[in-house]
Amino acid sequence: MPAGPHRLSARDRRDDLRMLLLTSGVLLIAFAVGSTLQTVFVYRTEHLVLSELTEDSPLLGERLSVNLIAVLVVLLVCAALRLTERPAWLIAAVVFALSVVIAFARHALQVAVGIYDHPLIEVSAVEIVTVGVVIAVSVGIGLAHVKTRARLREKMRAEADHRLRASTALADLATAEMRVRREVADGLHNTLQGRLVLIEARIAALARRAADDPDGSPLHAQLDELRRDLGGIRERDVRDLSHLLYPVGVDIGLEHALRVLIRRVPPEIAVSAEVSPDAERLLDESGGAVVARRIALVRSAEEGITNALRHGAATTIRLTVVVEGTPPRVRLIVEDDGSGPPPAPEWNGLARILERLDLDGGSVSLRTSSLGGARLEVDVPA
């Protein structure tokens, strides 16, 4: 049966009944033992010696047994009727009936075993009413306890459900964002770039024709310049915009995207990228949240490289991506041999990444590298 606010699971029902039996049972046994001992305390005002207890009260065993039998029967009836699963009116009726019947039955048993010998009607009435009330109160307290617990359980579940819904909504949002980004980036570099490429090709053809024409050489130079301008716009502006939205190659995988990234680092800089197969595998999904993590890592790497070159005057940069800890986290390390982290690092670019990472349970740290420069560490949950 599905668990829900109105339909309890079998486990919850068992748990509720167990709690009722436990609570009511403890109370009833306390009363049973208490009332048995009470007779001894009430009738013996002298100094009480434990060893003489049974001797002085010959029916102590019977009293206790009758009380415990009554408790047992109450609990068995509650368990057999699965009292916690019944509607309120039925519970009230059962508790009332049970209290009355058990109170009478217990007293009858007391008379039968000789605890009372032809008791006065007042004595019997006191016994029956007291025991009836004790049973009703004990079972009532047990039921109240179960109800409070059930309410608390529902509340906790509702909160967990709410948290789950919130995180699912967040993940959906990330997926939607990635999809839109990808679509816009695709539109830019596929459709727009493709058209620009074709226009460039047509201008190039015109330029060639102009070159063949003896009067067309000034036109040829202009057309060629136009083609170069257009090429520049296509290659730089459109590509940069598209990359800003969605880093190149991030769909294929982290290592691929990092390789595309480091290729643009000037050739005078020795830069390497090493992605452990585990990390690649852990971040290999196409879901929005995982793609967002890959993008965050690529952006962090970009930021680390930019800082190393711009502020740190590095000549060697080493990118490593590894998996660490349990539960596993993917860690990107950008190390360089430059001048090291500034005393008060400006987290301009990283601040935004950090903000996003923070939402996602990621973290960023900047310290001194064994290579002599800065060591940027960014980690995200896998």
Next chain:
Amino acid sequence: MSGDPVFRVIIVEDQPLFRSMLSDVVRAEDGFTLMGAAESVADARRLIASAHADVLLLDVELPDGNGFALARSVRMERPGIGVVLLSGHNVMELLLSVPDGERAGWSYLSKFSSTSRATLVRALRASARGGSMLDPELLASVQPRRGSALASLTPRQFHALKLLAEGLSNAAIAREMSISTHSVDNLLNAVYTTLGVRDDGELNSRVAAALHLVRDGAISRDAV
């Protein structure tokens, strides 16, 4: 040319304008037959299953998936089929993820280079014959990265490697560099040794050497 085999081509490109331009080039060229043009991965799978092709001309970015992944899966079933990848981005690194023994037959062109008829035809021919060609324009801007094996090559060795990566035969490299074929052999042997590529005399080792340009090459900011 009579006697030369006719290569059967399938084009996979989602942009209609580009697709028709590529189709026109292939149709107009002697020695090629266009078997069909698809606009998506699903379309391409159907076409590839029904029409036998020697070479695929594939856009990497397709609306319902990735042309590279499509090519990998097609090559699993038909290892001999040539693949020419096209992309608006410079994503030659894709070829790095092709396993060592399967690198022959893969070529890569930027979309801009593909508008040059001669370059496109050369790439198709190279891949159809099991060879490989990387985009000459993209290679032109590649420089050896400091600290990499590429940086240990002499300028002449580096030049020879670039020509090899462009899909040129040793004889063509010799012509291009105005040296003897024997000298080209020696140059390339030295390149293989420096890059740690085992020369098995097969196309795979040529591609492996060429891919060093992709892995360890740096490109200038203004290149594609």
